[in-house]
Amino acid sequence: MAIPEERVKEVGVKAGALVVGIAATDAFNEYVPAGHRPEDFLPGARSVVVAGARGPTAGAWRSPNHEVMEITGYDFRENIAVHAMADFIERELGYYAIQAPSLPTAGHQPPMSMMLAAVLAGLGTRSLAANIILHPEYGMLYYAALITTLPLHPDHLMEKEVCPAPSCVKMYERLGTTPCLRACPASAGGCLDGTIEDGRIAHSFYDRERCHSRAQTYGPGSFQKSLLAILDEDDPARRKTMLYSDFFARSVSALAFYRESVAQCFECIRVCPVGKVHRVNKK
Ligand code: SF4
Numbered sequence: 657m658a659i660p661e662e663r664v665k666e667v668g669v670k671a672g673a674l675v676v677g678i679a680a681t682d683a684f685n686e687y688v689p690a691g692h693r694p695e696d697f698l699p700g701a702r703s704v705v706v707a708g709a710r711g712p713t714a715g716a717w718r719s720p721n722h723e724v725m726e727i728t729g730y731d732f733r734e735n736i737a738v739h740a741m742a743d744f745i746e747r748e749l750g751y752y753a754i755q756a757p758s759l760p761t762a763g764h765q766p767p768m769s770m771m772l773a774a775v776l777a778g779l780g781t782r783s784l785a786a787n788i789i790l791h792p793e794y795g796m797l798y799y800a801a802l803i804t805t806l807p808l809h810p811d812h813l814m815e816k817e818v819c820p821a822p823s824c825v826k827m828y829e830r831l832g833t834t835p836c837l838r839a840c841p842a843s844a845g846g847c848l849d850g851t852i853e854d855g856r857i858a859h860s861f862y863d864r865e866r867c868h869s870r871a872q873t874y875g876p877g878s879f880q881k882s883l884l885a886i887l888d889e890d891d892p893a894r895r896k897t898m899l900y901s902d903f904f905a906r907s908v909s910a911l912a913f914y915r916e917s918v919a920q921c922f923e924c925i926r927v928c929p930v931g932k933v934h935r936v937n938k939k
Pocket residue numbers: 785786839840846847848866867868870871921922923924925
């Protein structure tokens with residue numbers, strides 16, 4: 657019979673994950689404070705199993721309407737894979753398992769970082785593009801994880817950093833920028849900045865607050881912002897127009913259907929060469 661690592665991963669891949677990696681729970685201790693570690697959510701936890709899945713389809717990347725990316729490109733297969741693996745661990749192997757809490761409970765800070773989990777599970781490394789974790793084959797993936805008391809052998813951290821890609825290093829040497837940095841430069845109102853030395857990231861800057869307000873234009877933030885503007889509006893006719901506007905209606909809708917407010921901007925990744933073959937090249 658296959659070893660438990662292989663059996664768990666097979667269940668995840670069958671349920672829709674493109675990649676599955678395993679991290680040891682104590683690997684988190686070096687990077688995150690108490691309160692955000694796997695054992696804080698499941699006493700006795702030994703392993704974190706991370707599933708990565710594709711977000712937007714290749715077709716969605718081609719759409720001229722950027723909002724289509726948000727409503728047709730996501731199916732959260734990584735969560736389904738994690739649920740399937742957690743069920744397998746509990747029912748077939750007899751250990752405890754829970755989905756790792758990854759949605760923010762305050763501000764933009766999740767209880768557990770799926771980006772860190774993906775890195776510790778050997779699935780990718782941080783990039784200059786908004787710190788997004790790049791998988792060497794697939795580029796940007798969406799990650800979910802489970803925490804379990806099942807002891808599993810962890811995967812190795814990726815030895816070679818995925819970002820910057822060789823072509824980005826060449827571009828940086830020639831022009832002092834990379835495709836993602838050029839798509840959203842902090843110096844010109846964007847969110848990204850960085851430097852490369854000896855083919856590696858030497859410094860990186862990501863303005864998360866600015867990115868959030870640009871990339872996730874519908875959601876609790878936009879609701880609060882427009883509600884304040886509506887309350888401050890003295891002209892009743894204009895106030896009514898604002899109240900019934902498409903923007904406010906979508907902001908309200910995003911509160912009820914959180915899925916609607918995922919993101920609408922992918923420009924830094926659209927230009928990234930890593931995983932590009934999976935975003936284009938279809939007939
Ligand atoms: S998602 Fe959009 S706004 Fe955010 S860093 Fe990337 S290009 Fe800039």
